[in-house]
Amino acid sequence: MLLRILWVMMCFPAACGVDSSSLEVRGAWVRPILPTQNVTAGYLDAVNSGLDTIRIIDVSSPAFDTVELHEMTTDSEGVMRMKRMGALVVAPGDSVALRPGGKHLMLIGPRHTLSEGNDVPITLETNRGGRVTFAARVERRAW
Ligand SMILES: [Cu+2]
Numbered sequence: 001m002l003l004r005i006l007w008v009m010m011c012f013p014a015a016c017g018v019d020s021s022s023l024e025v026r027g028a029w030v031r032p033i034l035p036t037q038n039v040t041a042g043y044l045d046a047v048n049s050g051l052d053t054i055r056i057i058d059v060s061s062p063a064f065d066t067v068e069l070h071e072m073t074t075d076s077e078g079v080m081r082m083k084r085m086g087a088l089v090v091a092p093g094d095s096v097a098l099r100p101g102g103k104h105l106m107l108i109g110p111r112h113t114l115s116e117g118n119d120v121p122i123t124l125e126t127n128r129g130g131r132v133t134f135a136a137r138v139e140r141r142a143w
Pocket of ligand 1: 041070071082103104106
């Protein structure tokens with residue numbers, strides 16, 4: 001209830017729609033950052049339990065300088081490349097999986113050390129100005 005009240009206080013009435021409350025994030029995790037790199041990837045399921053299409057247009061985290069929505073694609077020479085997505089679209093009653101080898105969050109420029117077991121706060125922003133904040137656990141997984 002408190003979260004609900006805070007939510008109402010944080011956004012403009014006209015911008016707060018069905019989409020934000022019907023967007024749910026499940027199973028979020030982030031790969032540990034290798035000492036030689038300043039980027040890592042995050043994965044999750046974005047679930048839309050509402051009646052309207054949700055477009056996730058921006059992602060941010062206080063733990064990183066930048067967070068981008070990326071997708072793995074295969075170019076004309078058969079090489080896998082990462083491409084930035086303009087938006088992540090979740091159809092009503094549907095879900096979108098961000099997984100290794102596919103769509104993912106690209107977390108760029110860590111602002112502090114992240115160890116396994118830490119939680120990374122991440123915020124998704126939708127096209128209606130709604131926001132969903134969740135914690136992604138730093139985990140070492142084979143795939
Ligand atoms: Cu990427």
